[in-house]
Amino acid sequence: MMIGVGLTLPAHNLNVFNARRASFKCQKSPLNPTSRTHVSSASSTELTRETLSNLEKLLQKSNQPDPERVVKTSTSNGSIETKGKGLLEGLNLSRIWPEMKAAEEMSPRHLNRLQRLLSKTMEYSPRNNLGSRWREYHGCNDWSGLLDPLDENLRREVVRYGEFVQAAYHGFHSNPAMSTDEAPLPRHVALPDRSYKVTKSLYTTSSVGLPKWVDDVAPDLGWMTQRSSWIGYVAVCDDKREIHRMGRRDIVIALRGTATCMEWAENFRAQLDQIPESDDPTQRVERGFLSLHKTRGAHVPSLAELVVEEVQRLIEMYKGEPLSITITGHSLGAALSLLVADEISSCAPHVPPVAVFSFGGPRVGNKGFVERLNKKNVKVLRIVNNQDLITKVPGIFIGEKVQQQQQQDNPWTYSHVGTELRVDTKMSPYLKSNVDIACCHDLEAYLHLVDGYLSSKCPFRSNAKRSLAKLLHDQGSNVKQLYTHKALSLNLERDRFSFPMPSCLPSPSQ
Template sequence: MQISSTLPAHNLNIFQARRSTFRCQQSPLNPFTNKPLSSASFSLRSHKSITSTELTKLHLSNLEKLLQKQAPDSNQHDLLPPVSFSNKKSRASFEGLNLERIWPEMKAAEEMSPRHLNRLQRLLSKTPEYSPRNSLGSRWRQYHGCNDWAGLLDPLDENLRREVVRYGEFVQAAYHAFHSSPGMSADEAPLPRHVALPDRSYKVTKSLYATSSVGLPKWVDKVAPDLGWMTQRSSWIGYVAVSDDKKEIQRMGRRDIVIALRGTSTCLEWAENLRAQLVDIPKTEDDNTQNAKVECGFQSLYKTRGDHVASLAESVVEEIRRLTELYKGETLSITVTGHSLGAALAVLVAEELSGCTSEAPPVAVFSFGGPRVGNKGFADRINRKKVKVLRIVNNQDLITRVPGIFFAEEDQDEKSAKRMTKIRSVIERNNPLAYSHVGAELRVDTRMSPYLKPNADVACCHDLEAYLHLVDGYLASNCPFRANAKRSLWKLVNEQRSNVKQLYTKKVKSLTLNKLDADTISSIPSCLPSPS
């Protein structure tokens, strides 16, 4: 319905007085501005009638002129849409980002709203932002792998993503605790070690040590006297922690015991990684598995005792027995997590814990960038003991394809990949010395990340933080990196700067960070890449 209204002559003076008031407001959306109305705008001075529809059209025309902006180049893979700034404080905080160079066709001040800039700042800050922790309740066994994570991996379940990242951060805490104090006295037993857990609902109950049986020549200590910790036989390798918060226990549906193991960091651990021959593992009375073998170096680090510390195997079994007795009657789970060498040791730990007590809790492994641990007989033994293993694998991580025969599957067409899979299965079935992976697999890809270079080097593809970044952005095998990924990019850029796209390294350099925070971050050693 169209309503027409006419301005009577005796009200013209009143209307013109109000019009002068509108001029003082200088509103760009007000049809009555300082600029004279054109002849097509039905000038009031001509005493013509103006309908409400015409006024609306004029108002929308001014609104369109105000909001009209040039769109950025569609070829630019930019994360942030062009929106104008709304406050001076946000503009000042990001003047150093050199946005004109990123979007050359537009002025920096007109590009990003404070909301989008704040999101970018959060991604580039050192404080991660997490997805909400949903209650696992009665479904916790599914997330712990009772059905081998069927239906949860592709597409990746939101709750499982959060749990995987959380267990990866337990491993990061093991790295940081070791690098903060890598040395151990060769003359006395080590003191309890402080571990800054990422989850305060857990408490550390036991420190774990791995000992190498490899001996280095005496001249090594003379050549590198300041790196004595690199050649020590026994080293702190991880810890046992247990959930101790009632709310978290209720959320998870059980009390969780975590065993976290770091990757290769010392010379002797590197030497053990190179001992790739397969050796027999001890059999139990109820074990009917034939010809189960594991890598010699992994078994050495797992079973060897130190001068003042028990072997990793003895320490873990003793502590788990103590905790299961302490919390007898409660619903318990055991989660073993590790990266690189720690991932291999995690499988050995889980295999032994599955039968260490008469009523052993469910045992699951979350491994990151783990190598093959044993042969097909060992894989069968793991399956028979109902140990659940979820291997998080990066397509470009070479460590996940050793030891054993190397297959470059992701660079082949579908037909060639199927042929290689058949060849590998035949070799594993007929050759008792062939290595075989165990468990389910969550496969991510460096090339899917919008932040990392597609040709990232071996160290980046094996880096634990890169793994957590890829898991956080993973949706499904046929989907791109999720746009609402929340994990901070700061640690990734700080440790893998040469592998991060130049666009984001420039933004990091431009951000003004507190000097104390920057010094703190730079003082934390990165996780050393490992050949296993």
């Protein structure tokens, strides 16, 4: 079909147009990698991918004003004509590739936001004053009305306490070995919140051990088989402005998860033993956790002794001030947090309110242990990932409802403690739906999900602010390829990441 160009162009321009028209047939568009008019359905998806890639490069190289900018002009008939409309919107790529929502995912505005999330750039948001409601956020009402939808202030507090646990992980892995000949020296811990200072290092000791020949065979891995290991710290808020914002001086006890062979061995000692300080034989906890909590080392006291001594000292030091004690841990640290809470809740005549924020914690004791903590008014907020198997052990793999029915009459059945905040890996737009077990239990994945969680009806908020850099570094194989490829195009290769301390946002909310 011929086009009547003579009807639309002046005669003196017709020859020029015909000459240029011929040259156009030999050129390829930067947006269209092929000059063929018809392409097979089998290659259409590949061509679309290449088109998007070329389009992205074109947008990055262009120095023109924002393509999403809209300019309205009046036409001759008085109607409004929109010029400079978003290029991606005009292409309507979502119809070509609906499963990707390309017009939304690849818009310049989205690319800028994605670049920030994939980088280590911190985005600050204001921390609201909690002075009049700090007890509520600390769990005095079991966080009633704050979980669904998740309160912005509570989200910020939960993620902040998770970052204290990340500092405990880093403090251990930066120096895992511990001398067997002398008491350990005070350890430096890089805290994510500068308003806190570390006052005490904490250690756990296993009651089991491996033969000496194991260390002789693998001397470089001695820290894996050592009985005593650094597991966390006690820190106290020491900044007047932050104390005023929170409404009290906060004491934090942060505990990392399993790292050594001896700790793994204790994890599998799943028998229920009676609590030594309890006269009630129905109050029982897991043997391995109790061992790590109560066993003394050759040169260090037990975890129970260390934490009680330090809490008593701090309570006396800040006597007369409003205080709170917050215990936070991940995995094994979450389990030990409950035992620590039980220990310190009655270590002094007037103990401040005690709350536990646990991430991916296993079951620790039976119903008698749950009732024991409830009587001591220990508040527990359990952050649980639907796909995390660790939160379903120890105990037999049966439904929670069946577990609850058995707990009524069976003191040998494990039971969870406290209030639950449940997140779901599948709700993250950045993680694959088939992530592995390690990712489901990973602490950074937990903090990513909490930062994005809005409510049970809207599981992931669109304005989540937590950086994806550490998640990509730790769980790159579980991040969707769209974002890993984009990270590479932004020169954010994983081998360039170096984290002297966790890549965290100081107040990821709003």
